[in-house]
Amino acid sequence: METGLSILIGLFFTVSVYLMLSKELVRMLLGIAILGNAVNLLIFTAGRLTREVPPLIPEELYTPAVQTANPLPQALVLTAIVISFSFLAFLLVLAFRAYQELGTDDANEMRVAEPADEQAPPQGY
Amino acid sequence: MTPAAIDTTILAVLAPFAAAVVAPFATKIFKHNAAWILALVPAWIFYHFAGYIGPVSHGETFTPAVEWAPSYGINLSFYIDGLSTLFALLISGIGTFIILYAGGYLNGHPQQGRFFSFLFLFMGAMLGLVTGNNLITLFIFWELTSITSFLLIGFDHLRAASRRAALQALVVTGGGGLSLLAAFILIIGATGEIEMSVLLSSPDVIKNSGLYLPIFILVLGGAFTKSAQFPFHFWLPNAMEAPTPVSAFLHSATMVKAGVYLLMRMHPLLGDTELWTTVLPIFGGVTLLVGTILAVRQTDLKLMLAYTTVASLGLLVMLVGTSWEKALEGAVLYLLAHSLFKGALFMVAGIIDHETGTRDVTKLGGLRGAMPITFAAACLAALSMSGLPPFIGFIAKEVLYEGTWEMGAGSLLVTGTAVLGNSLMLVIAAAVAIKPFFGPAVETPKHAHEGPVLLFAGPLVLSLAGFAAAFFAHQTGELFIGPMLSSLTGQSAHVDLHLIPGYISAPLILSVLTVALGVVLYLQLARLRALVASVLAAIGWGPDKGFDQFVAGIVSLSAAVTRLVQGGKMQTYMMLTFGVTAAAVLVPAFLNDGLPSMPAMPDYAFYEWGILGMAFLGLIAVLVAKTRLTAIVSLGIQGFAVALIFMLFGAPDLSFTQFMVETLSVVILALVMTRLNLSPRDHRPAGAALVTGAISAGVGAGIALTLMAITQQPFDSRLSDFFTAYSRTIAHGRNIVNVIIVDFRGFDTLGEIAVVVLAGLCVLALIRVRTKPEVKVDEDASAEALAKRVEAS
Amino acid sequence: MRTIIFRTIAPYLAALMILFSVFVLLRGHNEPGGGFIGGLIAASALAIYGIACGVASVRRAIVFHPMSISAFGLFIAVLAGLPSLLLKQSYMTSQWLSFRFFDVNVDLSTPMLFDIGVYFVVVGSIASIALALEERESD
Structure with missing residues (x-):
């Protein structure tokens, strides 16, 4: 059952990495958004899949009567979804501000920290 | 010696460090006359070690110690015998007069307090070195002398010559220190002992072990650099850039003797072998002759003395190298x-x-x-x-x-x-x-x-x-x-x-x-001087010049390497990162037979196929989207497909959260991108597209294969079972996922919501921050204001 | 976006969503739901209200700055771990208090308080981000 999802997750990663490797900021952001989903699905699937039985305990029992879905990756992924969203929002604003300040959306032209014509280090003492 | 007096030794060794803290304040109050007070510290240390003279001359030894990091066998332990007593007396005795001398020599110097402080730091390090029993603490004090001598030589740091000399001394002696550390580690490995006193009680262990040769070479690496033996002698004359009290203390009586001390200390362990009696006299003799001949060449008083120090150290090494008792006596004298x-x-x-x-x-x-x-x-x-x-x-x-x-x-x-x-x-x-x-x-x-x-x-x-x-x-x-x-x-x-x-x-x-x-x-001095000068001019190259070339080479090399690996192109960094990721996932799997076995065709129902297909289409649509809006909507589609997948496999909580987040993502993406004048179209040329495509396919394939291989393994469900079994019985909750989040793993969640708060703050700060227009500073006015403030204080 | 119909129903929709978000938050311990989901629903409600009626009216409606709400949530979450310290148990050990109130079993607990903290953190932060981005449309 996990096989199909594994292939799909591989596709998620492929698309995400391909987008991140472009030099336009917008495409990078799209790639990062997809990467979040890819990783969440990866964790979810690695905890094995169980169809349609959520990890809930019936009112009258103390432990579930049947085998339920694995609750642990769900707990991990739940917080991860919210955090990756906050992170995406932050990157979005960062990209937007960078575009405003530098006037370009080409990551290769954003060279404030590492200017292209950087001088060689001094040789003296 | 009473036990209390022996324990005081630890205080005596550490006292200079305390004096180093006090010195600047004392100097602030008493000006140069603080030297009279400060000199009491080494004088007391001298007095303390003088108490050892009697017992030690009767052949007694002492090993005071306090625990430092006992789990690693590293303790502040000291070994007091004839060798360390004489050295400690020399250091503290000469140190007393050096402190006085520094008081007169740097009288009125604005940084005199700092100078005292450095001198005391060095004195403490040197005392720790010569009395150190534990090999690791000995090494620490050894390196500490290198560092403090760097500070002292570079004291006049506004002159380039000082800076060069300081750096040179640090590189040479510090590098030798690393060699010594390697030697000590080998010794500990070969014998299992870390205390010098224990090693000395069975002196033949190292000589008989197979590691004698590497240990010997590495110990010499430390001793020869510290004691300025040819060809490492060049740093010592250059160190004369230091104020004279430093030269008188470090470069005559103490620091440069550390290498000789080490050879003497290790003599019972390493000495009296054919290797020892061949190598040491050769290096020592050459150093003696080179030192004296170069000294003749000089006309500067300090440089002449410095070169004769090199020569004397060579003589000492030569004598120690003979391993002949009478010659050793001569060396000690x-x-x-x-x-x-x-x-x-x-x-x-x-x-x-x-x-x-x-x-x-x-x-x-x-x-x-x-x-x-x-x-x-x-x-x-x-x-x-x-x-x-x-x-x-x-x-x-x-x-x-x-x-x-x-x-x-x-x-x-x-x-x-x-x-x-x-x-x-x-x-x-x-x-x-x-x-x-x-x-x-x-x-x-x-x-x-x-x-x-x-x-x-x-x-x-x-x-x-x-x-x-x-x-x-x-x-x-x-x-x-x-x-x-x-x-x-x-x-x-x-x-x-x-x-x-x-x-x-x-x-x-x-x-x-x-x-x-x-x-x-x-x-014939004048003629001799001219002769040496002309010979040196004919050679035209020395280790000192070599050091400059070495440093220049290192700087050029690191600049070239930096340019290579950090070219400033984002894309290069990303390609490297993901290329390595793909290789790290794929290569070991291929090499170690970690690939999954051929899976069976998954037995999904038609609606499950539908949802997977929807995710697939959403992804492809993002990739080929021609306008921003299409791209955002396609992103939403793949997000909702993920939410549906969560729903299918028994995760309603995840599914709801994912729905909400995808909705909000689409909203804020739309909000930002409508104002970004950017096109999401891909502009990369076909060749680049092929390379990046290959890298991303590699990452994707690697992760898919790894995930398949993992899920084909039996599942260890102990942790999940624990949560399932105890969710209601101890945590009174029937939604196991929620119980894990707020109760079992509540502390994790606390950290995670803190991250969410921080992200919110950062976004707010980023939006609010504006690049301020350049403020023109009136430099004259600000300098005046500064001067006024200084006066006022 | 500011059609008359949308603007008219938006306040009611937002109010309903916030009510629903509290419901989701409180049932979270036993049924699907919880602070994260509830917080996201409430934040979406504020975002919708903001798109429809302008950010200024949202800010008026919620009185406090959204980041203050978020920080308050974090404060509550930290506080929820403290009672166990009084009982000489390790930090964040859950404490329960059950009583009957008009024939209904009421369970009060520190994990619930913690979940409420999570709710406020998520509402505050996400709403702050969304509102800040919406606001920039006007300048």
Whole structure:
């Protein structure tokens, strides 16, 4: 059952990495958004899949009567979804501000920290 | 010694570090007179170690210790025997006068407090080094002396020459320290022991282990760099850039002797092998000759002394290298004598420099009238250095000649080297101590007069000590030289010294020969100097120049490497990162047979296929989208598909959360992107697209294959079972996922919501922040304001 | 976006969503739901209200700055761990208090308080981000 999802997750990663490797900021952001989903699905699937039985305990029992879905990756992924969203929002604003300040959306032209014509280090003492 | 007194030793070793903290404040209050108070610290240490002289001369040893990091076997443990006692006495005794001298020498210097502080730090490190018992603490103190000497040499850090000399000393001696660390680790590995005292109790363990050769080479790496042996000698003369108190302390009596100390300390463990008695005399002898010859070339007082220090260290290494008991006795005696006279002479050179404004020997003369006390100290010290009676230098020379003469194989070569070296030493002693004081008075940059008591106390006491040690030769031998020699040979040694040789013997004749040769050479000094200069000019390259080339090469290399790996192109970084990721996932899987077995066709229902297909289409649509809006909507589609997948596989919580987040994502993406004037179209050329496509496909395939391989393994469900079993029984909750989040793993969640808060804050800050227009600062006005503030305070 | 119909129903929709978000938050311990989901629903409600009626009216409606709400949530979450310290148990050990109130079993607990903290953190932060981005449309 996990096989199909594994292939799909591989596709998620492929698309995400391909987008991140472009030099336009917008495409990078799209790639990062997809990467979040890819990783969440990866964790979810690695905890094995169980169809349609959520990890809930019936009112009258103390432990579930049947085998339920694995609750642990769900707990991990739940917080991860919210955090990756906050992170995406932050990157979005960062990209937007960078575009405003530098006037370009080409990551290769954003060279404030590492200017292209950087001088060689001094040789003296 | 009472146990309490022994424990006080630990305090005594650490006391200089406390003094280093106090020194700047004391200097602020008492100005240069703080030296009188501060000198009490080393004086007390001297007094404390003097208490060990009696017990140690009876062959006792002490090992005070406190725990430091006992789980690693690293303790602050100390080993007090003849060798460490004499060294500790020299360090604290000379240190006392150096502190006084520094008080006079840097009188009025704005950073005098800092200078005292550095001196004390060094003193503490040096004491820790010579008394250290635990190999690792010994190494730490060793490196600490390198670091503090870096600070001291570079004290005048506004001059490039100082900075260069400091860096050079640090690189050479610090590098040697690393070699020493490797040696210690090998020793610990080979013997399982970390305490020097334990190692010394079974001295043949290392010699018999297979690691003797590497240990030997690495120990020499540490000792030769620290003690400035050829070809590492070049840093020592350059270190004369330091203020003279530093030269007098570090570069005569203490730090440069650390290497000799190490060789002496390790002598029972490593010495008396064929390798030892071959390698050490060769390096020591070459250093002796190179040092004296280069000293002749110099006209600067301090440089002349520095090169003779190199030579003396070479002599010491040569003598230790013979492993012949009488020669070792000579080494111990010479070490004591050298510390006394060289410290004194450096201070004399400093006084001359301080009071006349120059230390070029060709521009000095006739000072004996103006500076009578300094002149007296210089004479006494120079006579000791020349090896003339009645000084300790004379006894040392007699004993060492006796040793080298009798030792058998190689005796003639070693003795000849020693005679030549000593006669050249006499030449320098005469040039330093006689030339500036005799002859007609010469006009100097400053009007020459006697220095204050703070300055001349040190050289006078040290040179008198050289005389006293000789006058009480018998006691010197019994109390100091004998115990120290025992530490070197590993068995109790008896030393009987006499000032006046009882009969005419080979050593005496050799002494006369030395003096005669020295006098002849001194008369030819100018010609000799020209000869050495022309030879050096003909060679045109030395290790000192080599160091510059080395540093320049390192800088160019690192610049080139940086340019290569950090070219400033985001895309390159990303490609590297993901390329390595793909390789890291794929290559081990292929090599170690970690690939999954061929999976069966998944048995999904039609609606499940539908949802997977929807995710697939969403992804492809994002990839090929031609407008921003299409891209955002397609992103939403794949997000909702993920939410549906969560729903299918029993995760309603995730599904709801994912729905909400995808909705919000689409909203904020739309909000931002409508204002970003950007196109999401892909502009990369076909070739680049192929490469990046291959990398991303590699990452995707690698992760898919790994995930398949993982899920084909049996699942370890212990943790999940625990949560399922106890969710209701202890945590009173029926939604297991929620119970994990808020109860079982609540602390994690706390961290995660803190991250969410931070992200919110950052977004707010980023939106609010505006690049301010350049504010023009009126520099004159601000300088005035600063000056006013300084005045006000 | 500011059609008359949308603007008219937006306040009611937002109010309903916030009510629903509280319901989701409180049932979270036993049924699907919880602070994260509830917080996201409430934040979406504020975002919708902001798109429809302008950010200024949202800010007026919620009185406090959204980041203050978020920080308050974090404060509550930290506070929820403290009672166990009084009982000499390790930090964040859950404490329960059950009583009957008009024939209904009421369970009060520190994990619930913690979940409420999570709710406020998520509402505050996400709403702050969304509102800040919406606001920039006007300048």
